[in-house]
Amino acid sequence: MAEAKRKLRSADWFGHQGKDGLIYRSWMRNQGLPGHVFDGRPVIGICNTWSELTPCNAHLREIAEHVKRGVWEMGALPVEFPVMSTGETLLRPTAMLFRNLVSMDVEESIRGNPIDGVVLLCGCDKTTPSLVMGAASCDIPALVVSGGPMLNGKYRGRDIGSGTDVWRFSEEVKAGRMTQADLSEAESCMSRSAGHCMTMGTASTMANMVEALGIALPQNAAIPAVDARRRVMAHMAGRRIVEMVEEDLRLSKILTKEAFENAIRVNGAIGGSTNAVIHLLAIAGRVGVKLTLEDWDRLGRDVPTIVDLMPSGRFLMEDYYYAGGQPAVVRALMSRGLLHADALTVTGKSIGENCQDAPNWNAEVIRPLESPLVEHGGVAVLRGNLAPDGAVLKPSAASPELMKHRGRAVVFKTIEHYKERIEDPELDIDESCVMVLQNCGPKGYPGMAEVGNMGLPAKLLAKGVTDMVRISDARMSGTAYGTVVLHVCPEAAAGGPLALVEDGDWIELDVEARRLHLEVTDEVLAERRAKWVPQLPPATGGYQQLYVQHVMQASEGADLDFLVGCRGMTVTRESH
Ligand code: FES
Numbered sequence: 063m064a065e066a067k068r069k070l071r072s073a074d075w076f077g078h079q080g081k082d083g084l085i086y087r088s089w090m091r092n093q094g095l096p097g098h099v100f101d102g103r104p105v106i107g108i109c110n111t112w113s114e115l116t117p118c119n120a121h122l123r124e125i126a127e128h129v130k131r132g133v134w135e136m137g138a139l140p141v142e143f144p145v146m147s148t149g150e151t152l153l154r155p156t157a158m159l160f161r162n163l164v165s166m167d168v169e170e171s172i173r174g175n176p177i178d179g180v181v182l183l184c185g186c187d188k189t190t191p192s193l194v195m196g197a198a199s200c201d202i203p204a205l206v207v208s209g210g211p212m213l214n215g216k217y218r219g220r221d222i223g224s225g226t227d228v229w230r231f232s233e234e235v236k237a238g239r240m241t242q243a244d245l246s247e248a249e250s251c252m253s254r255s256a257g258h259c260m261t262m263g264t265a266s267t268m269a270n271m272v273e274a275l276g277i278a279l280p281q282n283a284a285i286p287a288v289d290a291r292r293r294v295m296a297h298m299a300g301r302r303i304v305e306m307v308e309e310d311l312r313l314s315k316i317l318t319k320e321a322f323e324n325a326i327r328v329n330g331a332i333g334g335s336t337n338a339v340i341h342l343l344a345i346a347g348r349v350g351v352k353l354t355l356e357d358w359d360r361l362g363r364d365v366p367t368i369v370d371l372m373p374s375g376r377f378l379m380e381d382y383y384y385a386g387g388q389p390a391v392v393r394a395l396m397s398r399g400l401l402h403a404d405a406l407t408v409t410g411k412s413i414g415e416n417c418q419d420a421p422n423w424n425a426e427v428i429r430p431l432e433s434p435l436v437e438h439g440g441v442a443v444l445r446g447n448l449a450p451d452g453a454v455l456k457p458s459a460a461s462p463e464l465m466k467h468r469g470r471a472v473v474f475k476t477i478e479h480y481k482e483r484i485e486d487p488e489l490d491i492d493e494s495c496v497m498v499l500q501n502c503g504p505k506g507y508p509g510m511a512e513v514g515n516m517g518l519p520a521k522l523l524a525k526g527v528t529d530m531v532r533i534s535d536a537r538m539s540g541t542a543y544g545t546v547v548l549h550v551c552p553e554a555a556a557g558g559p560l561a562l563v564e565d566g567d568w569i570e571l572d573v574e575a576r577r578l579h580l581e582v583t584d585e586v587l588a589e590r591r592a593k594w595v596p597q598l599p600p601a602t603g604g605y606q607q608l609y610v611q612h613v614m615q616a617s618e619g620a621d622l623d624f625l626v627g628c629r630g631m632t633v634t635r636e637s638h
Contacts, residue, residue: 330365513536
């Protein structure tokens, strides 16, 4: 396929004659590229988040090689380029602080270069939304290839899951039921292959989301990172992106409102991470689709969680793949009319066509709709005088007996205050209390840290308490669990009522009624507000300052206000 059917944007670089054409081509030829590859064929960018500091993505250079094979095979020119990589485990203060920064890196790298289509190599949590947000603001043919999950963790004869068992083990250690030596043995047993967290944490959730949105090939989410079929899928993605360029199948043609609605339904069925709420709102903002928290509540309410994976359930991503992966889930949801079966995907076919014959090989892992893990999965959106603009809770990870609860507030002003206070023997707290954490929202703790699932005090863990109601403006790791109300909006640092809660106030949570109520009169709240002093982080300069000044609330996707929308592929000036 040496000749493209229509003029491609890369021809604006490589198709030039004279001095400009020489500059564009000559320096590229120092990589050993022969002259004939600049003959007007599509140029396919491979946007790579490979980094040894992002262990979940450390194998992506190998995946990129397989994408390249597919691109070459179709007669196009692959060009791999790096963007900032955000690993959850090492990056401080939190990888989420940099999601929007990476999206800028991606957007400008695509637009400023001679790229006709792009394959996005993602894995660890924020790497997926940031790459999709950046590509969506360009509206280019794009296809996501996820790095895939790690193999199941194996510890003393049983499966253990990334993150989920870290929370479990650390509580066991705090309660004196596990030794430090046991914990360090578990360390190597948990992460034993390439890939990202193999629970249904945020990475697996987002890999499922891009598949459900239609911007990744079927089975993108589930194939383990080290399974040869992951490399085959990368190869096929390389082939397919070239066809997508020829078909001008751009992201805006796939990322419709229907696609987002499908993703929300799939998130409910898989017991996906609450982080998906923020990421999908942000992606929708980039393509001009009006998506709201109400859509999450409306669409998630009647979706049963049928995928029995940690943290909500028992199994792990490897089991999910062997059971049939997302296509089996999509087929089940379609059988109840819960999906827009005609939504277009990167295959050029609809999601319904892709999944209509998908088998389910293990009804324990992907359960029948009639016997779900949780009848009403989805993400519950709560409102009330404590969260006028909404808050979220994941019912599948919560304790049924706490879904309707009234308790006395124990308030932590910051995460540091929580750490100082939580093990104080004098702390007046019991299992009926509601733990409240303030100032951990997008502005208050720049990046909105994953600290919403505050650990319980050791004295209660030792008594056998396993869950309490916790409320904050923070996020929670997708691998975590508990009756945890998150993303309270507006956040405390922006003057939300959460900032006004004091020790001893009574709070009512009623998930069924979607209610989160602070039992304090408006008059008393007004008095407290008059004395309230915002707790904003010090102005540091640099990116963090830009972030704090421009970040929107979680209910709007926590994007930077000036990044919302699609700016297309037009470059304003040529370089020389
Ligand atoms: Fe990277 Fe969990 S730490 S996916």
